[in-house]
Amino acid sequence: MPTLGLIHNSPMLAPVFNEIAARIMPDVRILHFVDESTIKNTIAAGWLEKATMRQVIRLVGSTFDAGCDVALVTCSSIGPAVDMAAELYEQPVLRVDRAMVEKAVATGRRIGVVATLATTLRPTADLVRRVAAEQGKHVEIIELVCPGAFDAVMAGDGATHDRIVGEGLTEGMKGVDVILLAQASMARVVASLEGAVPAPVFSSPELGMVRAAEVLRGLAR
Structure with a gap:
């Protein structure tokens, strides 16, 4: 079964994306990966820090280690780190925006x-x-x-x-x-x-x- 990994910065987003997935990709397995630090540390610093970029890249790697075929990052604030991750992995890494x-x-x-x-x-x-x-x-x-x-x-x-x-x-x-x-x-x-x-x-x-x-x-x- 094809598997999509969703990387969120809040657990509240999982139901939103589950509802969409049920409508448009019912034959796809969805796995959620949540790390609130990526948004909270970015807000606290006022910009996307290198440590947060590395964390995003690790999270993307975790989705592929768990068997996902595609990773979709659902937070726009960390978009530049998603672009970096897309360069580092063979599998597709997508920005939600x-x-x-x-x-x-x-x-x-x-x-x-x-x-x-x-x-x-x-x-x-x-x-x-x-x-x-x-x-x-x-x-x-x-x-x-x-x-x-x-x-x-x-x-x-x-x-x-x-x-x-x-x-x-x-x-x-x-x-x-x-x-x-x-x-x-x-x-x-x-x-x-x-x-x-x-x-x-x-x-x-x-x-x-x-x-x-x-x-x-x-x-x-």
Whole structure:
């Protein structure tokens, strides 16, 4: 049976990805690998440290040692370390946000990137620039961090998180062609806004898992 290894920085993400997997890849075995240090140390430092990069690379290796055919890292903040891991292993190593960014660059020129953490916003915006360069397209990136939203959700105040993110999406993204959510946890807010968001919104979990399913099918051929 084909096996996908999912590397998370929070145990709360496992059910989200299990639900997607059940819909789009029911014939794939899913193994979850969780290490909260990768995001907590990155937030504390304010950037992605070399020690965290090495830890991400070790985690990717652990998925392959456990029998996984493909590794998918579900955190955008550690994206540069995922790119390094992809160079070091023979098996496919995927960033959860790559497919989302490719779709956004193909969709419009003014791309909004919304996050609740600067440490997540930067890698996502950098990936937009890189994909645009690869595709020979000129894009304008409008970056928005929703202040206070991350602290609220970490304190268990989901309502305040959703209100702050909702205001950012409806007020801060006017005039863009497409909006990217740098964090998967923000997707539920879009669903609650019922058409008030001024542009199409792309979130990484669904598109990232579709990409992983495509890669797994390619390996099986």
